[in-house]
Amino acid sequence: MKYELVSGLETHVELSTNTKIFCGCTTDFGGEQNTHCCPICIGLPGTLPKLNQKVVDYAIMAGLATNCEISHISKMDRKNYCYPDLPKAYQISQFDMPLCKNGYIELSNGRRIGITRIHIEEDAGKLVHQRGNTYVDYNRGGVPLIEIVSEPDIRSIDEAREYVEKLQMIMRYIGVSDCKMQEGSLRCDVNISLRPVGSTEFGTRTEIKNMNSFTYMTKAMEYEVSRQAELLDEGKEVTQETLRYIVEENRTESMRGKEDANDYRYFREPDLVTIEVSQEKIDRFKALLPELPDAKFARYVNELGIPEADAGLLVKYRKVAEYFEKASQGVANPKVVANCIIGQIFRRVENETEKEAFDIALSPEYLRDLVLLLDSGKIKMNLLKSTLEKMLDEGKPAADFIKEEDMGGVDADTLKQLCTDAIANNPNAVADYLGGKEKALKSLLGFVMKNSRGRADAVEAEKLLIEMVNASK
Amino acid sequence: MVTREDVLQMARLSKLYIKEEELDALTKDMDKIIAFAETISAAQCEQTNFDNINNLSNVLREDVVVPSYDREEILKNAESQDEGYFLVKRRS
Numbered sequence: 001m002k003y004e005l006v007s008g009l010e011t012h013v014e015l016s017t018n019t020k021i022f023c024g025c026t027t028d029f030g031g032e033q034n035t036h037c038c039p040i041c042i043g044l045p046g047t048l049p050k051l052n053q054k055v056v057d058y059a060i061m062a063g064l065a066t067n068c069e070i071s072h073i074s075k076m077d078r079k080n081y082c083y084p085d086l087p088k089a090y091q092i093s094q095f096d097m098p099l100c101k102n103g104y105i106e107l108s109n110g111r112r113i114g115i116t117r118i119h120i121e122e123d124a125g126k127l128v129h130q131r132g133n134t135y136v137d138y139n140r141g142g143v144p145l146i147e148i149v150s151e152p153d154i155r156s157i158d159e160a161r162e163y164v165e166k167l168q169m170i171m172r173y174i175g176v177s178d179c180k181m182q183e184g185s186l187r188c189d190v191n192i193s194l195r196p197v198g199s200t201e202f203g204t205r206t207e208i209k210n211m212n213s214f215t216y217m218t219k220a221m222e223y224e225v226s227r228q229a230e231l232l233d234e235g236k237e238v239t240q241e242t243l244r245y246i247v248e249e250n251r252t253e254s255m256r257g258k259e260d261a262n263d264y265r266y267f268r269e270p271d272l273v274t275i276e277v278s279q280e281k282i283d284r285f286k287a288l289l290p291e292l293p294d295a296k297f298a299r300y301v302n303e304l305g306i307p308e309a310d311a312g313l314l315v316k317y318r319k320v321a322e323y324f325e326k327a328s329q330g331v332a333n334p335k336v337v338a339n340c341i342i343g344q345i346f347r348r349v350e351n352e353t354e355k356e357a358f359d360i361a362l363s364p365e366y367l368r369d370l371v372l373l374l375d376s377g378k379i380k381m382n383l384l385k386s387t388l389e390k391m392l393d394e395g396k397p398a399a400d401f402i403k404e405e406d407m408g409g410v411d412a413d414t415l416k417q418l419c420t421d422a423i424a425n426n427p428n429a430v431a432d433y434l435g436g437k438e439k440a441l442k443s444l445l446g447f448v449m450k451n452s453r454g455r456a457d458a459v460e461a462e463k464l465l466i467e468m469v470n471a472s473k
Numbered sequence: 474m475v476t477r478e479d480v481l482q483m484a485r486l487s488k489l490y491i492k493e494e495e496l497d498a499l500t501k502d503m504d505k506i507i508a509f510a511e512t513i514s515a516a517q518c519e520q521t522n523f524d525n526i527n528n529l530s531n532v533l534r535e536d537v538v539v540p541s542y543d544r545e546e547i548l549k550n551a552e553s554q555d556e557g558y559f560l561v562k563r564r565s
Contacts, residue, residue, distance in 0.1 A: 017536050024539025035559045038539075038546045054536035073525065082488045084561045128558070135558035138547075263486055273529040363498075 002195040003229050006202055007160055007221070008152035011167055012145050014123065014185035015058045015175045021144035022049030022092065025146035030185055033137035041142035043087035051076070055144040055463055056275060059120045059174040060285050062146055062386025063294060065170050066115050070282050074099045076120075076269040076381045085124035093121035094149075094268040099275065106168050106294065108146075113163050114151030140184075145434070148177075152191065152202065157221045161214060164188060169293045172356070173318045174347050180353075187212045190221060193238070194228045204238040208245055208252055210254040220245035224252055255342050296321055304334040313342055328365035332375040337385075340367060344388055361395030383454040410456050415448075418456060419464050422447040423472065430469055441465060475504040 020027055025042035040047045051260045063070050077095035098119035104112040123142035127134050140330040147166060154160050165471050168186055179186040193205035208224060221246075243252040268299040291299075291316045300311035324341055328334040345362075349355050371389060373379045378388070379402060388399045396462050410418070421431055432440035441462065448461045482501050484491045490497065541547075544557055553560040 018538050019536050020561050024534070024537060025541045026538050032544070034544050034547050034555075036541050036557070037544075042547060048531065052536050053533040056533065073530075080486070082486065084559075127565060132563050133555075134561045135555065136561060137558055222549045263482070265486075273532050274525040275529060276525075276530040468481050 002197055002230065003225075004197045004199070005157070005225055006193045006195060006205075007154040008374075009148075009150045009160060009163060010189040010191075011148040011150075011164065012123075012187050013062070013148065013179060013326075014173070015055060015107070015144040015146060015168070015169055016177050016185075019052055019054075020142035021055050022053050022142055027143045027144065029185075033135075033138055033139060036270065037137040037141070039370045042138050043089075043141075048091065049269075051272060051275070052144060055120055055448065056061065056277070057285070058144075059099045059146050060277060060290065060367070061146070061174045061405065062171060062366070063103060063118050063288050064178055064289055065102040065174050066100075066105055066118070066167075067116060068100035068103030068118060068341050070277055071097060071099055072277055072278075074275045076272045076275075077266045077267050079264045079266055081120075081304070082265060083124075084134055085127050087125070087138060087141065091122060091124065092269050092272070094119035097197065099277075102238065104161060105170075106228050107159055107166070109159075111153070111155075111159070113153045113159070116149045116151055120175070121147060144270055149411060152473055157218055158223060160190065161218060164214070164217070166293070169316060173290055173292055174177065176205050178356075179246070181212050181214070182351055185299055188217060190217065192221065192224050194225065194232060196236055203232075204240050206238065206241055206243050206252075207338050208243045209255060209256050211245065216245060216247055219250055220252060223250055224233055226414075237257045290318075293321075300334075304328070306335060306338050310335075310338050310342055313346075314338060317355045317358060320355060323360075324366045325356060327367040327371070331368060336371050336374060337367065340371070340384075340388055344385065345392065348392060360392065362392050363395075366391060366395075366397045373398060373402070380455065380457045382449060382456075382458040410452050414452070415456055415461060415464060418448045418451055419444075419461065419468055422465065423468060430472065433469055434473060441469075444469070475500055475507055479503070 009394075014027075019025060020036075020041055023038050024062055025036045025038050025041055025395065028036065040049055074094060074097040076092050077094070078090040079093045080090045082089050083421075085333070090122040098117040099372060100118035101116065103118070104117035105115065106112050110380050121144075123143040123145050124138050125138040127136055129135075144421065150163065152162060168181075170444070171177045177185055188211045190208045190211055191205050192208065195201060196205045203307060205227070206224060231238055234329050242255045244255050245252050296315045297308075297311050300306040300314060301308055306314065311318075315321050320341065324334075324337060327341075328337045331337055344354070345360060349358060355438055361392055367388070368392065370384060374381065374384050383402065387398055387401050390396075391398060394400075426447060427442045429443045433444075443464055444456065444465050448456055449458060477496050480489070480503055483503075498546060509538050548554045548557070548559065551559050
């Protein structure tokens with residue numbers, strides 16, 4: 001490609017506080033329209049906003065987790081614009097003194113995406129356009145948001161995606177937001193411009209508003225990149241404008257004309273006082289931060305010997321990571337626990353929401369006890385696997401499924417006898433195997449495993465079967 | 474100097490409709506208002522810290538839910554409503 005993508009993102013994250021940013025109304029998602037409202041959040045004259053302590057705390061945590069400086073002094077400002085989703089005709093936001101600034105997120109390719117600032121603000125209401133009218137629901141109006149503004153450091157669509165995924169992971173880890181794109185608690189505005197490869201100047205950019213799924217974000221970016229490349233190829237200019245992405249038609253279209261160009265006339269919010277954050281408080285919050293996904297990933301790979309791909313799957317969801325850590329306590333090889341989770345438990349929690357909640361019947365302590373049986377040589381891997389399935393079905397400990405006499409495996413003589421029986425009872429499988437069908441061995445192995453009640457070591461049994469079948473030629 | 478274009482721009486941002494014949498008078502008025510506000514620029518204030526002019530900070534509330542208002546109350550002053558929504562003329 002002869003153009004290089006230059007992209008920066010503005011990410012809005014809804015904070016999971018109990019109440020709105022300036023009043024005590026609930027932030028619960030999905031209530032009946034206009035039932036989570038009061039005179040403050042519908043902007044009636046004469047009301048006074050009062051800032052929610054938790055919003056400041058959560059924003060500080062978000063800043064610390066993304067390597068930001070925390071401002072000792074910041075303030076709120078009014079951002080003026082006239083639209084029915086804002087009953088006051090201004091949004092209370094932060095302009096020139098944001099709570100956090102100068103941070104970064106590191107991508108897997110080692111590149112750092114700068115974070116210009118993180119500020120706190122109120123969300124707007126929800127508009128439904130129908131039958132020639134606009135229906136307004138202010139339940140979301142006043143729900144606290146942080147806006148995370150990145151530097152134009154992103155150079156590919158993959159980087160944009162990874163950046164948002166990392167933000168999502170970090171915000172979930174520190175517990176400040178559930179970051180559900182489908183519910184709108186994480187949404188992005190994407191700035192896009194192109195420039196000839198090798199150039200250091202920025203091209204004219206467009207901004208695609210309100211991307212609320214990874215799939216659409218990728219598609220919208222792909223569309224916009226090719227649209228701009230075509231314009232540039234034809235020697236035309238890109239117009240600086242705000243775009244919306246039309247999902248059904250996979251294209252972008254201009255949202256507002258030039259005459260409505262942004263002119264927010266920011267000024268200090270006189271109804272709210274200065275926000276001061278002491279160094280002592282910053283230090284205290286820093287100490288409270290949990291181990292973040294990048295650090296966890298490095299520890300799993302370097303100290304626990306988990307392969308990178310598996311470590312990535314384990315750290316993606318905090319609850320999965322916590323489960324893994326509890327289940328690996330005192331276990332000789334944490335990789336076995338990782339395999340149990342990824343290979344078997346994940347099959348029962350397929351979608352993202354289920355993995356995020358990771359609400360499974362089996363306690364991590366029971367899984368650990370099962371793996372400890374393997375460590376002590378009392379059971380073999382295949383018995384561990386089949387027992388785990390039963391444990392997952394019923395949420396009961398291993399002892400409920402493995403009898404004492406099943407432990408300890410089978411001795412060499414018994415194994416040899418089992419294999420002899422298997423060969424004697426399955427002449428067709430033996431003939432198939434000798435005829436070149438390697439898969440036929442599976443039925444012989446199945447016979448051995450079944451008749452040993454899962455105690456035999458599958459690897460040893462397979463080795464012995466091959467030996468014996470070949471010898472019988 | 475406030476120009477007619479400034480006034481038109483402000484009107485547009487505020488979604489106000491201004492008649493052509495009102496424009497000159499409004500421009501003059503606006504100019505006077507700005508001139509009056511300009512008085513404050515004469516104040517000597519290089520030494521003043523504007524970060525915290527009222528010497529108040531961190532007036533905050535606990536994150537505790539307070540019951541919201543009945544929807545009927547919330548919609549009481551709405552010019553138009555339907556199915557529990559505020560209703561406004563369609564804007565794209």
